[in-house]
Amino acid sequence: MNDVHDYGNSWKRHYLERHLQEHIEKLGPENFVQSEIESLVQLCSPYVKRLSIQQLQAPQPPEFIDGDHCEWPTEVNSIDHISLQPFIKGLVNLEELHVMFGVRGCGMDFAWILFKFSLVDCINIGLGLNSANCLKTFRIHRSTLDDARVSILLQHIMRNTTINRLDFSHCEIGDQGALAIGKLLTVHPALEELILCNNKIGAAGANGLACALSHIASPLKLLDLRLNHIGNQGVTDLCSALANSEHPQELILAGCGFTEETGIKLGQMLQHNTTLQALDISNNNLGEVGGEALSHGIKDNTTLLRLDYRMTGITQEDASSINMSLKSNTNRYRRKQEC
Incomplete structure (x- = not known):
């Protein structure tokens, strides 16, 4: 810089x-x-x-009595x-x-x-x-x-x-820290971006954040949870909250350790969510079943503009279907902006 x-x-x-x-x-x-x-x-x-x-x-570390060298005690x-x-x-x-x-x-x-x-x-x-x-x-x-x-x-x-x-x-930051951050989301009037990438948050912490999204006071636009092993249960809880929540507009769940059963929940969430514009689920093992659920779910979604599904194991057919739905949503969004 x-x-x-x-x-x-x-x-x-x-x-x-x-x-x-x-x-x-x-x-x-x-x-x-x-x-x-x-x-x-x-x-x-x-x-x-x-x-x-x-x-x-x-x-400076404490000096030993013999004065030869300084070193931090192991109990510190x-x-x-x-x-x-x-x-x-x-x-x-x-x-x-x-x-x-x-x-x-x-x-x-x-x-x-x-x-x-x-x-x-x-x-x-x-x-x-x-x-x-x-x-x-x-x-x-x-x-x-x-x-x-x-x-x-x-x-x-x-x-x-x-x-x-x-x-x-x-x-x-672990689950208890995530619960405390969730409480912040319910009271803070200005927070728009929350980045918690690569911490130690698990399913319990994700559940706390999901509860916060259901009672959110912050105008949250971005929630980044990538590289936290929240697993199937954690993402399922987030999907339940996002089905009716207006926040965030961008969610990053890359490398969060969930599988195809959660892909079904993501597809169901996309059918009901009306505010999410960007979703990153890359580097999770969704497989053919999860990919099919996503492609069906996004057909009923009119707001999602970007979906990163790299390294998820979905089929080429489902990927093409997802891309067509995203293109349709993007064209609709551009027409709205021009009006």
């Missing part, structure tokens, strides 16, 4: 966003001085709209990083926040503890979110964000009514 066009054609914004990112990524907890941070944030605040943090330095399971609260709170124009916990280029000093973060880290981020009145996109990815940590963050996200995109992809 070195193109100034990515920064609103502002060289000042380009420089200050990159400078602040580099400063945060290199700042160790032992060098954190509140007054210096506040001065830096005040200087950068008018120009910074996006903050993308690719690493956070860990504190999380570490506190620098507080991001003053950055989030002080950047009054911040619209996007991307955070990844870990250390790049650690070399021979590698330890799993460097890629873990504490509940205190979550609390500090959450307190910052309470004051982020312009924030639209919040992303924590490729990090050890689990049920306990995401629950803390969600308590603060509920109070922030400007966030419309949440991305917790490639983390460790």
